[in-house]
Amino acid sequence: MVDVQGRVVKVLASGMTQPGRYKATWNGSSDQGGAVPAGLYFVRYQFEGGKAQVQRLAFTRYRT
Numbered sequence: 001m002v003d004v005q006g007r008v009v010k011v012l013a014s015g016m017t018q019p020g021r022y023k024a025t026w027n028g029s030s031d032q033g034g035a036v037p038a039g040l041y042f043v044r045y046q047f048e049g050g051k052a053q054v055q056r057l058a059f060t061r062y063r064t
Helices: none
Strands: 039-046 052-059
Touching: none
Parallel strands: none
Antiparallel strands: 039 052
């Protein structure tokens, strides 16, 4: 996952998996352990054969 400036914020998964449905959970922290600010992020999916897909993620903080 990267921020709008292209910096890697978090690696949610790596390596190749078998075809199917998968779920990734993110707790709002970066790979360095700190909380990331609310904002727009991008998740990149890399597929076998070099194809990729990018999805936008709007991350907000909810306080009770």
